[in-house]
Amino acid sequence: MAKLKLLAIIWMVLVAMLAGVLYTPMPEGLEDPFGATVFMAGYKVAMSFPLVVREFLGQGRFLDNLEAIQDPILGEGDRSPITSWFGGLNVTRATIEGVPVIVYKHWDADDDKLRPGLIYFHGGGWTLASADTYDWTVYELALATGAVAINVNYRNAPQHPFPAAFDDVVSVTRHILRHGKQFGIDVSRVGVAGDSAGGNLAAATALHLSKKFPDLPALKYQALLCSFIQGLTFHLPSHIDNAETLPSLYTKTVTAFTSLYLGLGGRNGEFHGSMFLENRHVSPEFRTKSKFAKYVDVQNLPEKYRTAKNAAPTAKESHNETVFQRIKSVLVDPRFSPLMADDLTNLPAAIVVVQKYDVLRDDGLLYAKRLRDSGVETVLHEGKGFHDDQMKILPDLLRSKTGLKAFKNVCEFILRKTKSN
Incomplete structure (x- = not known):
């Protein structure tokens, strides 16, 4: 009996310790603290713990470990996508222009009826995740919108x-805009969507095709969810105030991903990540006085978000001119920073999802304003949630109300833009 009591006590202590580790304090004003708590616990188990443990054991620093955990996340092999067992859709792997994709087709998509097309680009800071990580999310989007969905596993x-x-x-x-009929897609009703880094790719794709390939059928929409839109500054109010609010995305993680995407990884990864975090990747003159400065002016934000409540990270050194010259052209390249484009007219209709407690909130707000000012039909969904809130990674019963609202509004927007005439 004594041994059983001891085991019970040990078990309760371990459970209490685990609960303490998995618990994340929620910011005041979050719409659904319980849903956010459940999400954050799952996120810590899947993502944060492997990074923290590896760093604690001396197996590499933050950026090194981001690279190290890619393989188990990206390694889908030849197995069927998980949602192929769900029913409701025919889910298969394919390759388009040498790029692996997962295709979600409705059972009647092989007849003469052509459906809308939804091309989805996953998040993960251009560094983590894969089409398989987003398998459930894109499956649900295809079901809800009636579209044939293409889930792209980009490099x-x-x-x-x-x-x-x-x-x-x-x-x-x-390829889809030219040959979509092969997939049962009506090429006149195709849109792009993505979240975080995927939202960046969706915005950049919509912009690029609109300006560079006017011979292609025009995209019907762009759905940009909690998206990275610019890399000129990382001291917007949302970068500062939400820097470490919730572990789904910290500002230091954004800057780490950005440095890797721009080819600044390797042994100096931590150095470059901190440089971006302190805004030393750009000369102060260029950031504040060039023609691009107006695009990140906080006066373009809603008044309630124009002033950060916290202080910005203090730069330990002056800006790094060598790095600045190396990445200067990319920072203002619309393929990387859609917000820096001189002309945003005649782009496909957009829904821009932002969440109050997301470090990328202000990127989305700035882009939505510029799109509207350029005459682009733009729906702004402003939630009181966090980064990744709209992802489908949990049963609806455990998802946050904020995420469910965002997901529902995105689907309704896509349905409106792709309905048959």
Whole structure:
């Protein structure tokens, strides 16, 4: 009996310790703290713990470990996608223009009825995740919108830095716009969508095809969810105030991903990540006085978000001119920073999803304003949630109300833009 009591006590202590580790304090004003707590616990188990443990054991620093955990996340092999067992859709692997994809077709998509097309680009900071990581999310999007969905497994950094991911997603999108009928897709009703880094790729693709390939059928929409839109500054109010609010995405993680995507990884990965975090990757003159400065002016944000409540990270040194000259042209390249494009007119209709407690909130707000000012039909969904809130990685019963709202609004927007005339 004594041994059983001891085991019970040990078990309760371990459970209490695990609960303490998995618990994340929620910011005041979050719409659904319980849903956010469940999400963050799952996120810590899947993502944060492997990084922390590896770093604690001396097996590498933050950026090194981001690279190290790619293989188990990306290694889908030849197995069937998990959702192929769900029913409701025919889910198969394919290759388009040399890029692996997962295709989600409705059972009647092989007859003469052509359906809308939805091309999805996954998040993960251009560095982590894969089409398989987003299998459930894209499956649900295909079901809800009635579209034939293409889930693109583009190449990841640091092995394949910019513009590899962009080139992959553009190649796939161009192929679908030219040959979509082969997949049961009506090429006059195709749109692009993505979250985080995938939202960046979706915005850049919509912009690029609109300006460079007017001979192709025009995209009907772009769905940009909690997206990275610019890399000129990492001191917007949302970068500062939400820097370490919730572990789904910290500002230091954004800057780490950015440095890897721009080919600045390797042994100096931590150095470059901190440089971006302190805004030392750009000269102060260029950031504040060039023609691009107006695009990141906080006066373009809603008044309630124009002033950061916290102080920005203090730069330990002056800007690094060598790095700045190396990446200067990319920072203002619309393929990387869609917000830096001189002309945003005549782009496909957009839904821009932002969440109050997301470090990328202000990127989305700035882009939505510029799109509207350029005459582009733009729906802004402003939630009181966090980064990744809209992802389908849990049963609806355990998902946050904020995420469910965002997902529902995105699907309704896509349905409106792709309905048959």
